[in-house]
Amino acid sequence: xxxxxxxxxxxxxxxxxxxxxxxxxxxxxxxxxxxxxxxxxxxxxxxxxxxxxxxxxxxxxxxxxxxxxxxxxxxxxxxxxxxxxxxxxxxxxxxxxxxxxxxxxxxxxxxxxxxxxxxxxxxxxxxxxxxxxxxxxxxxxxxxxxxxxxxxxxxxxxxxxxxxxxxxxxxxxxxxxxxxxxxxxxxxxxxxxxxxxxxxxxxxxxxxxxxxxxxxxxxxxxxxxxxxxxxxxxxxxxxxxxxx
Numbered sequence: 470x471x472x473x474x475x476x477x478x479x480x481x482x483x484x485x486x487x488x489x490x491x492x493x494x495x496x497x498x499x500x501x502x503x504x505x506x507x508x509x510x511x512x513x514x515x516x517x518x519x520x521x522x523x524x525x526x527x528x529x530x531x532x533x534x535x536x537x538x539x540x541x542x543x544x545x546x547x548x549x550x551x552x553x554x555x556x557x558x559x560x561x562x563x564x565x566x567x568x569x570x571x572x573x574x575x576x577x578x579x580x581x582x583x584x585x586x587x588x589x590x591x592x593x594x595x596x597x598x599x600x601x602x603x604x605x606x607x608x609x610x611x612x613x614x615x616x617x618x619x620x621x622x623x624x625x626x627x628x629x630x631x632x633x634x635x636x637x638x639x640x641x642x643x644x645x646x647x648x649x650x651x652x653x654x655x656x657x658x659x660x661x662x663x664x665x666x667x668x669x670x671x672x673x674x675x676x677x678x679x680x681x682x683x684x685x686x687x688x689x690x691x692x693x694x695x696x697x698x699x700x701x702x703x704x705x706x707x708x709x710x711x712x713x
Contacts, residue, residue, distance in 0.1 A: 470713065471687070472516060472668075472688065472690075473689070473690055473692065474668065474690065475514060475693065476517070476518040476519075476691050476692065476693040477505055477517055477520065478520040478522055479502060479523065479532045482532060483502070484497070484498045484500075486694055486697055502535050503539055503542055503543075508703060509703075509706075510544065514545065514706070515546060516545060516547070517546075518548045518691050519535065519539065519550070519567075521536075524551035524552025524553070525551040525574070525611060528554055529558060530549070530552045531551075533561065533565045536566055539566070540565065541566060546568035546569070547566060548567070548568065549567040549570050549571070554575045554579075555575075569593070570595060571597070571598045572595065572597065572598065573598035573599075574611050574615075576597055576624075576628070577608050577619055580627060580628070584627075587628070587632050592633060592634040592635070593634065593635075595635075596635040596636065597625070597633055597636045597637070598637050598639070599637070601638075601640065601641065602640070602641050602642055603640055603642070603651060606620055625661075625662060626661075629662050634664075635665075635666045635668070636662075636668070637691060638655065639671045640654055640671050643671040644672065647673070647694055648674075649674055649678060650671065650672040650682060650690070652681060655667060656685055667687050667688055667689075668687065669682050669689070670690070670691035671691075673695050674700060675701055676701065676705055678690070679709060
């Protein structure tokens, strides 16, 4: 079943939005991320993607209190990301209520360690974030502040061969600007890795983009700005979810 997953991006405990991952474009949406999560839960959303931008920049999670609040005061499954580097970080995320964790920087810097996470915690609990600029297909990490020399497809393949099941893939040039998802990129990823559970992230403009991603064979889409700017309403989302 195709899943739509709202993203809640955190800086200093506040819900924010950025354009193309640029911290200089930070806009505060809400001082109450829990309230936002509860609104999504109220219309049938099952999962949220909670992004600890402070953690991404600093290399260790910082917003555990928000994770704990959303996990404790909703029935949402929380996918937590941002600065998860060590085995201790993973354990702590689960202790504070994360259902799954999504990891980018540690997978790029310490691939064998990330592969061990998949083995230790299971392929349903450990997700890879593979974020790239399609101008060169190099992986970007640390909240997209750092470009690596890792090729997107080589990076995914390394972990795919080691049991990886879930990938969230972003075209960073599309994120937060509502120019549409990079459908060609996602088709190429699925053509090469047909058994991957792929979630698209970045560029969603409306419900039609969800439908097209679903029809391409993706398992999920992560969205944010289109909702926060009123391009997609809670009612739109509720209708889409109710229709399966």
